[in-house]
Amino acid sequence: MRGELGEDVYASWFRGVEIEEVDGGIVHLSVATRFLRNWLKTHYYDSVLKQAQGEWPSAERVEFTVRQPHFTIEPPKETPCARQTPSPAATDRAQLPMPLRTGYEGFEGSPLDPRLSFASFVVGNSNKLAHAAAKQVAHASSSPQSPFNPLFLHGNVGLGKTHLLHAIAWEVKQQNPEAEVLYLTAERFMSGFVQALRARDALAFKEKLRNIDILLIDDMEFLQGPTIQQEFCHTLNSLIDGGRQVVVAADRAPTHLDKLDMRMRSRLGGGLVAEMKTMDYELRHKILEKRAQEACAETAGLEVSDTVLAFLAERLTESGRELEARCIVCGRATSSPTSPVTIAGAEQIVRDLMRGTEPRRVRIDDILRTVSKHYGVNRGDLLSGRRNRSIVRPRQIGMYLAKLLTSRSLPEIGRRFGNRDHTTVLHAIRKIEQLMTDDNQLREEIELLKRLLRD
Template identity: 85%
Template sequence: MAHAQAQAPQKQQCAPSDAWSRVKIRLRGELGEDVYASWFRGVEVEQVGDGVIHLTVATRFLRNWLRTHYYESVLRLARSEWPTAERLEFTVRQPHFAIELPKEPTQERRTPAMTTSDLTPLPMPLRTGYGGFEGSPLDPRLSFGSFVVGASNKLAHAAAQQVASAFSSPQSPFNPLFLHGNVGLGKTHLLHAISWEIKQQKPEAEVLYLTAERFMSGFVQALRARDALAFKEKLRNIDILLIDDMEFLQGPTIQQEFCHTLNSLIDGGRQVVVAADRAPTHLDKLDKRMQSRLGGGLVAQIKAMDYDLRHQILERRAEEACTDTKGLEVSETVLAFLAERLTESGRELEGAVHRLRASYQLTDEPVTIAVAEQIVRDLMRGTEPRRVRIDDILRTVSKHYGVNRGDLLSGRRNRSIVRPRQIGMYLAKLLTSRSLPEIGRRFGNRDHTTVLHAIRKVEQLMSDDNQLREEIELLKRLLRD
């Protein structure tokens, strides 16, 4: 009996993630879906022991916000699973990379004089090739470890990993694998990642990564040299062929030969991975047979990135930049501002971080929202100032702080609602021409003296709290843009 009792706490600690999942269900029920999605979806439990529940979050801002606004609620609900818990500890988790990439490849890109012999930590070529045919260059930074996964690219990422990990098996589950999506969403990254992963698992594997343009160029040169037959035979003997930018493959002769190569590789159990900006059936320049064969495997679309994925990419790239650049700091509010305004592609996001880093190195000025906006203005869409309405303020404040619009207009006095409501009133006075009585009416029929108190309160808090000042600056710019 005593032995069974001694084992109970140990069993409880063996699966803290299961217990934390039950706590999150209770949090969703108590706080509502909007608040839960904004603040708790990505919170994870690391360990539980000595009366302390260790939780990890993605950012410093989220850590500070949960400590300030939801500490008691989380602790109360967590005690339903861990009755002896005395306190919570929130820490910011570090990103984990599946493949550790060395510093040397980055230096190689900046210093053309370096050779592949300098890259000893990565015993893989920077350019694929087979039988004297040279493929397109591979970027060592584009690995699975550096790829940021979100809802819009989860299927494509999982399929690419499956192809890479199942390379040594007799039959690949997805052949061909066809990835499609707009420019800058990660198709090329996944093709490079597959190549690196396979070469790491099996260095002797014959991997050939080509752009469609390079394939056409090689085939045309072979025709001119009257060596087309040897060219085709070389391609048909490789282990895996990866073709990028398939939409640019033109010409009936080239398409016909590529289709023969494709059929030969797939029928021979060799892997083919293709990427394009559209699905196979929408590639009008390809004949029906090619479209049918490309669509016969797995077709995975990479969709436009949502806010969460854009923020994760910015956070990852900013952390890398700050690690490599002494003194550089990029605040959560700057990341949130950029994630909200830069919506086109991952390259755009990485370019923004490169610019911020270069600006800091050249000027030694801290990276503020004002600096960020000035540096990346040309990347932003719709930068002309627009007329701000109180409805816009209510919607933006509600989304940013994870509270319902109805709560902002209600008489509830919870701190987590009062502060966003006061900030909303302050922004309404600052950004609109509405009078204090009218602002009061729009914020739940409040008296103008309540609005005046809110404005003065926010101004006082801003003078003492740099983080709040940055938050409000972020909200102002989101509303004006």
């Protein structure tokens, strides 16, 4: 589906789709919301069925269902570092409390994961500013004036933005159980607003949002549509002007959210903007060490040596989710619970994610983001028909890098650069190649961009 529809469409609509089972010619897929279920059935049913039949020839139809949350009302205590057998109380899942969602006066928010608390968050140089700001916002939620409002967290996938949003929500509810906390993804906000419009209840929808104590919005980059953006901007202004806290997370800074209008970008950047950078080796090692201690505490006799942790920290460099997932797999895939995890065993398990033999896969979206940031031009200008020299040259460099670093065809590159003809792409590539033969500065700039994209 990613290859057929492109990265942007895939990330917007298919990122959270999960395969539940294939039974009797029916492929059962689950999604997070009713809005997403209806949208996929209406717009992408035939495409999904086609792909499913390529995987399971006996598939006759596809069924979309809405997943039910399975989270608990209390966040867990910090797992002790000592390796010990868990107590019966810790393993008795039947005694877990009822599930909890954030919400306000009938408006249902997204579920909170009890594992994502400040206690379980590992702090390093790349995220200490975001962590400190999040804790200060959570502790100051009951004060009349918040130190950072709004708080905007941004960074690539898997670096802990969602973790901090959940942690803020848990901390606020622990300090003040009566506080009205609402945690939403941008997709759920859009879903709720569309449903309110259909029910002719948009005014009540907006009034509910404007009366909560703290609003947390995740995946802000997916907020689309001028009407929805306008209403969200009104809600944002109302909350902040009323002294209510707003925390937003996205994959890039407010100034680079090209799908949002300038007024909203300015408002989102009016508080504290904290970047969560790529994890360095030290932080990756600390995360693996903490997760390994938790795994060893849950599995009697399991041992993970520091040598294995160092190996994993060196090889796994993408995100915290990758680190945690592979650490869990290493513990579960050990041939015997009493035998230690070896480097050979760890290498076998993480081979699909090791980057020692293959370069990082570069996407056209990465190229657009890197080029626009390096040359100080708006991404929208790169995709537009503007012919200013300050825009044409970066656009040509982007096309050259797309041909050099990706497997996309010339027509596909042209489509991703503002629906341009493949001959335009070919001209851009030849132009840059010609200029590089005589311009040392241009060669150095392109080498720098290549390193930035591959690192």
